[in-house]
Amino acid sequence: MRSLLLTFLIFIYFQSFSQDTFSIIAVDTETGEVGAAGATCLFGYNDGIIDMISQIIPGKGGVLSQAYVCIPNINMNNAISLMNEGYSPSQIITWLNNNDDCSAGNYLYRQYGIVDFDDNGEVRTAGFTGNFADDYKEDRQGETYSIQGNILLDKSIIDNMENNFLSTEGSLSDKLMAAMQGANVAGADSRCLQYGTSSATAFLVVYSPNDSVDQPSLEINIGSQQSGIEPIDILQESYNEFLSIENFNNENIKLIPNPTDGIIHVDSNKNYQIEVFSNAGKSVLKTFGNKVDIAQMQNGIYFVKLADENTGNVISYKVIKKDNPLF
DSSP states (O other), rough: OOOOOOOOOOOOOSSSEEEOOOEEEEEOTTTTTTTEEEOOSSSOOOOOOHHHHHHETTTTTTEEEEESSSSHHHHHHHHHHHHHHOHHHHHHHHHHHHHHOOOOSGGGGGGEEEEOOOOOOOEEOOOOOOOOSSSSOOOOOOSEEEEESSSOOOTHHHHHHHHHHHHHOSSSHHHHHHOOOOSSSSTGGGGGGTHHHHEEEEEEEEEOOOOTOOOOOOOOOEOOOOTTTOOOHHHHHHHHHHHHSOGGGGGTEEEEESSSSEEESSSSSSSSEEEEOEEEEEEEEEESSSSEOOOOOOSEEEEEEEEEEETTTEEEEEEEOSSSOOO
């Protein structure tokens, strides 16, 4: 899979609950990828909702947990532990409903979508929608996916997401992005109808089988937008900019060292327009040449965008900044 990345990380540890709306989780049987995407009409979540409602085990499967979830989402954490122990998606849901571990109501308020590969590589899917979740509500499974939503405008939101996912040719990330566009209508989350948008915040994440848990091949997490601004449009723009450009792939350009404690060298005899972004998507440094110095920046994840001024080609790399990376 193309390793062009955009990541906005979220760390929310306060006790609360959240009502989340439309989402999809799916696997690719050919590549072994596992991915998810979703959106909700919640304002004030400037760091997005990705970690709030989704967890993925690379090469194995993943869980979406929404509709009055606790934060941190204890039920989702339990689901991932059960998946690691070999429980099937349907077994996980049964266990969760019998052992609901959240003070925000009971299991009848919850909604889940779970997809995984069994030990033979066969795909298993399951979903659950509690009777107390807000209408319109539904979960729907196919051979490789589960789509779920609550507080929806109507059934067409799930229909459109499913139709787009199934009819789109391309990678798993292409299909997930298309599914999100299926819900790009005013009031998809009915609370946002008054603002003329589908939602307020959206995300897309895909893990390749060899990815580590905290470093997916693709992660786009759009924080809450101002009312009237469509987050799925921004999700699409980010996907196009950071994921759909392949022209540099054949040049085998590398950034070294990575991880780094300071200067990053572009392994190429060309000079580039270089721009560094924080993990929140903020531009923090611009320069020209074939190296960039981030020694004075805080440790963490950054994204370095290289632009060839002659061809107009652009590519982005994820870089880890930490002290003494070789030790």
